[in-house]
Amino acid sequence: MPLALVRRRLYVLPTRAGLAFAALLFIMLVAGLNYTNSLALLLTFLLAGVALVALYECHRGLHGLRIVAAEASDAFEGTRGELRLGVENTATLPRQGLRLRAALEPAGAAAAGAAAARNDIAPRSSGSLHCAWVAGRRGRQPIEALSLSTTLPLGLFRCWTWLHLPIEAIVYPAPIGPLPLPAPGARRQAAGARATEGEEEWSALRPYQSGDSPRAVAWKAWARGAPLLVARYEALGGGEHRFDLEHTPGAGLEARLRQLAAWIVAAEERGERYGLRIGHTELAPALGAVHRQLCLRALALHPA
Amino acid sequence: MTRAPATSVPLATLRLLLGAYLAGTLLNLHHAALWVVPVAAIAAAWRWRAARSGGRQLPGRAARSAILVALTLAVLATFRTLNGLAAGATLLVAMGALKLLEATRPRDFAFVAGSTLFLLLAACLDAQALWRLPLYAAQLCLCCAALLALARAPEPLAPRPALREAARLLLLATPLALLLFLFFPRLPGSFWALPDDGDAVTGLSNELEPGAIAELSQLDDPAMRVRFAGPAPPRNERYWRGPVLHDFDGSAWRARPQPYAQGPALSYSGTRYAYSVELEPGSLELLPALEMPEGPPPPEALLTSDYQLALPRPPRHVLNYRLAARTQYRSDAPLPALARRMDLALPRGRNPRSVALGQALRAAAGDERAFIAAVLARFRDGGYAYTLAPQRLGGQPVDEFLFDTRAGFCGHYASAFALLMRAGGVPAHVVAGYQGGEWNPLGGYYLVRQSHAHAWTEVWLDGQGWRRVDPTAMVAPARLEGESVELLPGAARSGTRLLHDLPWIGTLVQGWDALNAWWLRDVVGFDFARQLDLFGALGFAPDAWRTLAGVLAAGGIAWALLIAWQARHRARPPPPDPLARAWSALGARLARVGLRRRATEGPLDYAERVAAARPDLAADVRRLARTYATLRFGAATGAAAIAALHRAVRALRVRRR
Numbered sequence: 001m002p003l004a005l006v007r008r009r010l011y012v013l014p015t016r017a018g019l020a021f022a023a024l025l026f027i028m029l030v031a032g033l034n035y036t037n038s039l040a041l042l043l044t045f046l047l048a049g050v051a052l053v054a055l056y057e058c059h060r061g062l063h064g065l066r067i068v069a070a071e072a073s074d075a076f077e078g079t080r081g082e083l084r085l086g087v088e089n090t091a092t093l094p095r096q097g098l099r100l101r102a103a104l105e106p107a108g109a110a111a112a113g114a115a116a117a118r119n120d121i122a123p124r125s126s127g128s129l130h131c132a133w134v135a136g137r138r139g140r141q142p143i144e145a146l147s148l149s150t151t152l153p154l155g156l157f158r159c160w161t162w163l164h165l166p167i168e169a170i171v172y173p174a175p176i177g178p179l180p181l182p183a184p185g186a187r188r189q190a191a192g193a194r195a196t197e198g199e200e201e202w203s204a205l206r207p208y209q210s211g212d213s214p215r216a217v218a219w220k221a222w223a224r225g226a227p228l229l230v231a232r233y234e235a236l237g238g239g240e241h242r243f244d245l246e247h248t249p250g251a252g253l254e255a256r257l258r259q260l261a262a263w264i265v266a267a268e269e270r271g272e273r274y275g276l277r278i279g280h281t282e283l284a285p286a287l288g289a290v291h292r293q294l295c296l297r298a299l300a301l302h303p304a
Numbered sequence: 305m306t307r308a309p310a311t312s313v314p315l316a317t318l319r320l321l322l323g324a325y326l327a328g329t330l331l332n333l334h335h336a337a338l339w340v341v342p343v344a345a346i347a348a349a350w351r352w353r354a355a356r357s358g359g360r361q362l363p364g365r366a367a368r369s370a371i372l373v374a375l376t377l378a379v380l381a382t383f384r385t386l387n388g389l390a391a392g393a394t395l396l397v398a399m400g401a402l403k404l405l406e407a408t409r410p411r412d413f414a415f416v417a418g419s420t421l422f423l424l425l426a427a428c429l430d431a432q433a434l435w436r437l438p439l440y441a442a443q444l445c446l447c448c449a450a451l452l453a454l455a456r457a458p459e460p461l462a463p464r465p466a467l468r469e470a471a472r473l474l475l476l477a478t479p480l481a482l483l484l485f486l487f488f489p490r491l492p493g494s495f496w497a498l499p500d501d502g503d504a505v506t507g508l509s510n511e512l513e514p515g516a517i518a519e520l521s522q523l524d525d526p527a528m529r530v531r532f533a534g535p536a537p538p539r540n541e542r543y544w545r546g547p548v549l550h551d552f553d554g555s556a557w558r559a560r561p562q563p564y565a566q567g568p569a570l571s572y573s574g575t576r577y578a579y580s581v582e583l584e585p586g587s588l589e590l591l592p593a594l595e596m597p598e599g600p601p602p603p604e605a606l607l608t609s610d611y612q613l614a615l616p617r618p619p620r621h622v623l624n625y626r627l628a629a630r631t632q633y634r635s636d637a638p639l640p641a642l643a644r645r646m647d648l649a650l651p652r653g654r655n656p657r658s659v660a661l662g663q664a665l666r667a668a669a670g671d672e673r674a675f676i677a678a679v680l681a682r683f684r685d686g687g688y689a690y691t692l693a694p695q696r697l698g699g700q701p702v703d704e705f706l707f708d709t710r711a712g713f714c715g716h717y718a719s720a721f722a723l724l725m726r727a728g729g730v731p732a733h734v735v736a737g738y739q740g741g742e743w744n745p746l747g748g749y750y751l752v753r754q755s756h757a758h759a760w761t762e763v764w765l766d767g768q769g770w771r772r773v774d775p776t777a778m779v780a781p782a783r784l785e786g787e788s789v790e791l792l793p794g795a796a797r798s799g800t801r802l803l804h805d806l807p808w809i810g811t812l813v814q815g816w817d818a819l820n821a822w823w824l825r826d827v828v829g830f831d832f833a834r835q836l837d838l839f840g841a842l843g844f845a846p847d848a849w850r851t852l853a854g855v856l857a858a859g860g861i862a863w864a865l866l867i868a869w870q871a872r873h874r875a876r877p878p879p880p881d882p883l884a885r886a887w888s889a890l891g892a893r894l895a896r897v898g899l900r901r902r903a904t905e906g907p908l909d910y911a912e913r914v915a916a917a918r919p920d921l922a923a924d925v926r927r928l929a930r931t932y933a934t935l936r937f938g939a940a941t942g943a944a945a946i947a948a949l950h951r952a953v954r955a956l957r958v959r960r961r
Contacts (some may be wrong), residue, residue: 017411017455022413022416024418024421026421026423028425031425031429032425033490033491034491035429036491036621036831036832037428037429037432037621038432038827038828038831039428039429039432039440039593039827039828040425040428040429041485041488042428042481042486043424043425043428043440043807044425044442045480045481045482045484045485045488046474046477046478046481047421047444047477047891048477048480048481048484049474049476049477049478049479049480049481050448050473050474050476050477052477052480052864052867053473053477053867054473055873056864056867056868057871060871062361068610074520083508093871097455097456107388115685118459151455152455152456153452153455153469154451154452154473155414155451155454155455156455175411175878179738222686276907293875
C-alpha cells in the first residue's frame with residue numbers, strides 16, 4: 001500500500017442487463033438490415049457506440065484508483081464486522097458507483113447489503129469504501145479477498161478487481177455465557193458467588209466516545225439538547241471485577257472464553273471496572289473502549 | 305388489487321422513464337392506433353401516482369391478466385393481425401403500459417426502457433422524413449438518460465444531469481456509428497418478405513380518368529428528383545414517361561402490363577442524357593424515365609414493349625436508379641399486328657360524334673401528318689380552353705368535351721386526340737407521366753412534383769415509329785413553359801402563389817427540399833448498391849471482405865483512441881496559472897544547476913537555500929522569491945506584476961560553475 005489499480009488487475013464482463021442489451025441490439029440490427037432501413041441501422045450503431053463508451057468508462061471507473069488504507073473492525077463470532085478501504089482518486093473524473101464486497105460474505109448477505117454499499121469518490125479527492133465481513137471462528141481472520149467493482153455508467157458492464165490486502169480481522173469469542181455477571185469485588189472468586197445487581201448511581205457524565213455502549217448513553221439529556229453524554233456507573237463501594245480464565249467455569253476452553261467475553265461486555269456496559277488474567281497476560285482493572293478491546297482481543301488470541 | 309410495494313426506483317428516474325415511454329408512444333402515432341395514447345397516459349399516470357403516494361394501489365394479477373387480454377384483442381380488432389409495424393408498435397405501447405403497472409424491481413423498469421427503444425426503432429422503420437430526425441435524436445437522448453438513471457437506482461439521478469450525460473455518451477458514440485453506417489456490410493435484399501402495409505400513396509396510376517390528373521396537380525408532394533450528369537434537356541423535351549395506356553372504354557384509359565412481347569427496335573440520335581433519379585415511394589409499378597430510355601434497364605427493372613421500366617412491385621422506399629435517354633429516336637420496323645390492333649381499338653357505340661369527326665378529318669387530309677396537323681389545328685383554333693376545373697362530363701365524355709364544353713386539361717386533350725387518331729386509322733395511345741421539373745440550384749437537381757403530372761399521346765407513323773404528340777401544347781403552350789401555376793384555379797390559396805411573390809421564401813423552400821433530397825439520397829437511401837459505390841470510390845473491391853474488416857478495425861481502433869484521448873483530456877489537471885508558470889520557470893532554471901525546489905519548500909526557504917549555495921545569485925533569487933510570495937499570498941496582484949516577474953525570471957542568468 002498504496003496500491004494503484006492497474007489494467008491487468010481489472011476484469012470486465014457484461015452484466016445480465018448488458019446481455020439483454022446486446023440481444024436488443026441484435027434484433028435492431030436484423031430489423032434494420034431486413035428493412036434495408038438506414039435510420040434503424042444508424043440507431044442501432046449509435047446504441048452500440050454508447051454501450052462501448054459505457055464499457056470504456058466502466059473500466060475507467062476503477063483504472064488508476066489508489067488504495068491507500070484498509071482496516072477491518074473487530075467483531076464477535078458470527079456477527080458482521082465492518083471493513084473500511086481508504087481510496088484516493090487522483091483523476092479529474094469522478095469514480096462512480098464503487099461497490100466493495102468481501103469474498104467471504106455469503107451471497108444472500110451480499111444482496112441485502114449491496115444497496116447501501118455503493119459509493120462515489122469525487123474527482124481529485126479521497127474517500128472510504130465500506131463493506132461488511134462475516135466473522136467466523138475466534139482468532140485472527142485474514143480477509144481473503146475483496147472485490148471492488150462498478151457497473152456504472154450504464155449498468156451494462158461490470159468492471160471489478162480482486163484485492164488481496166494484508167488485512168487481518170480479530171474475531172472475539174461470542175459474548176454468550178450461562179452465568180450472570182458476578183458481584184464486583186469478588187476477587188478471584190469462582191462463579192456461583194451471589195450475583196447482586198449492585199446499587200448504582202450516576203457518578204459522572206462524560207462525552208460519548210466511539211465504542212461506548214448505547215445503553216450507557218444519557219438519552220434523556222440528549223433529548224433535552226445536550227451533546228451525547230455517557231453516564232459512568234460505578235458500583236457503590238467501588239468494587240472491581242477480576243476475571244480469570246482459570247477460575248471461570250465452563251465446558252471447555254471455548255465456552256469459558258465466551259463466558260468471559262459476556263462478562264466483559266456486561267461489566268463495560270454497567271461501568272464496573274474489570275481486569276482480566278488469561279494465561280500469562282494480566283490486564284489491570286480499568287474501564288473504557290480501549291480496555292474492553294484489549295481484553296476481548298486477549299480472549300480472541302488466546303491459544304486454543 | 306395489491307398494494308404497490310415500495311418502489312425501488314426513485315421518482316426522478318421514474319419521471320425520465322415515463323417521459324421516454326410517452327414520447328415513444330407519440331412518435332408512433334402516425335401508424336399506431338390512436339387509442340394507445342389514452343392507454344399509455346393512464347398507465348403512466350397510474351404508475352406515477354402509485355410511486356408518489358408510495359401506497360396507492362396497482363392492479364393485481366387477475367386485473368393485469370384481464371388488461372393484457374383486452375389490449376391484445378384491441379390490437380387484433382384494430383389491425384386484424386399482430387404482425388407488421390403498425391400493429392407491432394401498438395402492441396409495444398400496450399405491453400409497456402402493462403409492465404409499468406406491475407414493475408417493482410429495476411429490472412422491470414429496464415424492460416420498459418427496452419420497449420421504449422423498440423418504439424423508437426418502429427418509428428424509424430416506418431417514417432424517415434428529415435423533419436423527424438431532431439425528434440428521434442431527442443428521444444434517443446431521453447431513452448439513454450432513462451437507462452443511465454436506472455443504472456443508478458436506487459440512488460436518484462436528476463433529469464438534467466442525466467440528459468447531459470446521455471448527450472455526452474451519444475456524442476462520443478457518433479463517430480463509431482457513422483463508421484459502421486458507412487462500412488458495416490449491408491444486404492442486397494431482405495432476410496424475409498416484409499408485410500405490405502397497403503397504404504394508399506398518391507401519385508400517377510395505371511388509369512386515366514378526367515379529373516385524376518387535376519387532383520394530382522394540386523399536390524406539391526415531390527414525385528422524384530433528377531440529376532443530369534451533363535446538360536439537361538430543355539424543358540419542352542423533359543417528358544417523363546409513366547404508364548402507357550392502351551385500353552379505352554369510352555371514358556377512361558387503362559394500362560396493360562406487358563401488352564406484347566417486344567417493341568419495335570429504336571435507333572437513337574441526338575444528345576445523350578445520362579441522369580440519376582431518386583424516386584419517392586408511390587403506387588406505380590414502374591420507373592418513370594425520360595423519353596426515350598437508351599441502354600440496359602437498371603437491375604431491378606424490366607424493359608417492356610412500351611419502353612417502360614417495369615418493377616415487380618411499387619417502390620416502398622426511395623428508389624435510386626441511373627438511366628440514359630435520347631430525345632431523338634425512330635424505328636423503321638413495322639408495328640406488330642397485335643399492337644396495331646390494340647392501339648386502333650375503339651369501344652363500339654361510344655362517342656359517335658368524335659369518331660365521325662376523326663374519320664372526316666382523316667378523309668380530308670392527304671396523309672397521316674396532315675391529319676395530325678388538322679386535329680391539332682382544330683384544338684388550337686376551335687375555341688378550346690385549358691382549365692383544371694372543367695365541367696362534369698356525362699356518358700359520352702369525349703363528344704361532350706370536343707363539341708360542347710371545349711374546356712379541359714391535359715387528360716381531356718390527350719384522350720380526345722388519341723380517340724380521333726384511332727378513328728382516323730392511326731395507332732395511338734395515351735401516356736401518363738410528368739412534364740418539366742423545377743430546377744433546384746442548391747441541390748443541383750430537378751424536382752419533379754406530383755403537380756407536374758401530365759398526359760400526352762403517342763401516335764405511330766410508318767417509317768418513323770412512335771411520335772409523341774402533346775395536344776395540350778396547342779391549347780396552353782404556357783403549361784409546358786413552366787407557368788402552370790397561373791392556370792391553377794386554386795393557386796391563389798396555396799403557398800405556391802406566395803413563392804412567386806416572395807423569392808426568399810422560394811429560396812428557403814428550395815433549400816429545405818435540397819436538404820431533404822440529400823437526406824433521402826445519401827442517408828435514408830444509403831443501401832447495398834450505394835455502399836458498393838462507396839467501396840468502389842475508395843478503391844477496394846466490393847467482395848474484399850478482408851479489406852473491409854481492416855477498414856472497420858482500423859476505424860474502430862481510431863475511435864477507441866479518440867475516446868481514450870478525450871477521457872485523458874478531461875482528466876488532465878487544469879493548466880497552471882501564469883504566476884505559477886513564472887515560479888516554476890525559475891525553479892526549472894535553478895534545477896539545471898542542481899538546485900531543484902523541493903515539494904515541501906516555500907518560496908522564501910528555497911531562496912535562502914539557493915542564496916547559501918550560490919551567493920552570486922542570492923540578491924536576484926531573494927528578490928524574485930519575495931515578489932512571487934507577495935503576488936501569491938499578499939493582497940496585491942495584477943497581470944502587469946506577473947508579467948514583470950515572468951520577464952525578470954527570463955532575464956536571470958544562471959551559469960554553471
